Amino acid sequence: MKNVLKRCVSLLTLFNEKSIHLSTDYIKDNISEYRNLSDTAFKRSFERDKVLLREMGYNLDYIKDKWTINEGYNLSGTAIISDIKKNEDVNFQKFLNTYHIIKNYLNSNNEITENKDYISKLNKSIIDKKRVSFNYQNKLRKVYPMGIKFFNDNWYLGAEENKKLKTFSLRKISNLKIGNKSDLHEKDYKKIQFSWESKDYLISIKIHLEKEIYLINKNVFNHSVISKNQTNNLLELVITTYDVHGLLRFLLLTNPKKLTISKKHKILLLEVLNV
Known part of the structure; x- marks a missing residue:
């Protein structure tokens, strides 16, 4: 964890106002956490760090302009923040907090998820302890839904099938049908353990x-x-x-x-x- 955070901070520090068109070799040589990695390990770590920085609002873009001899990575996403920090009339911390609130609100309200309408139906089935059926990987499944969780940008259903607890990706579920009978079991859905929860x-x-x-x-x-x-x-x-x-x-x-x-x-x- 410490290395990951340190690498991201080192990348931001390396890309100051004068550091443009940086090559991957230059980046690797000037960040100690990258320097001793193999080419494959460096590429994997660098790509992962770019994704994390992007989530924080910083973009590392590779620029290759056919009209110039300069090419390499540039950092964008910092100029506006720098200007705001310099503005004495703006409380930067309040601005940052407000930004995060708005960003989280917009993300939650514009989230696009396949089969999103299934979530409310499955939640109702969990509460009513009903059995449901659906097609999953070209097979008809009849299960008792126990819980739904959001993990790594995907929704998952935890359900009991043939007395075994299984995890199903909502993206792969189709033709969902809800049974008519309620109170078909006495299990506590809150105690469900999903497949990744070892x-x-x-x-x-x-x-x-x-x-x-x-x-x-x-x-x-x-x-x-x-x-x-x-x-x-x-x-x-x-x-x-x-x-x-x-x-x-x-x-x-x-x-x-x-x-x-x-x-x-x-x-x-x-x-x-x-x-």
Whole structure:
């Protein structure tokens, strides 16, 4: 985690106002975290870091103009922020908080998801404990829906089929039909464990950050709050999550004042991220 954050900060630092048309060789040679990587490992890490920076509002674009001899990576997305910071009439922190609120609102209201209309129908079936049927990978499935979760930009249904708990991607479900009978089982859908929620991949961390920042960004990833303490406007949270990539986005967006993670979970995090 520390290496990922450090690489992103190093990239932003490297691309100052005079640093334009930077080649991949120049980037690799001037960032210590890249320098000793193989070409394949560097390419994988660099591409992943570009995606993370893009989510933060920074774009690393490769410029190749046939009319000039200059080509390489340029960084965009910083000029407006720099101008706002220089404006003494603007409270930058309030502006940033408002921006995140609006951005999250627009993202949630413009989210395009295949079979999105199925979500409300399946939720109703879960509450009523009904059986449903649908086509999935060219096969008719008859299941008892137990829960729905959003993970890694996709919606998933957790359901019992032939007394086995299975996970189904909503994108692959078609021809959904809801049964008529209710109260067909006594299972607690809240205890469902989805396919990615293996205990081997559960990560626990303690973070310190401002309450407002947490509230703005808490929906970036799926997590559970184990404990919470507040001193003035500063939160101390112990959270657990299976959503490793979502956790990384959250940390990059919020930049916690303090982060505590066990050696075991740090190793696990790096393994999952392949860093």
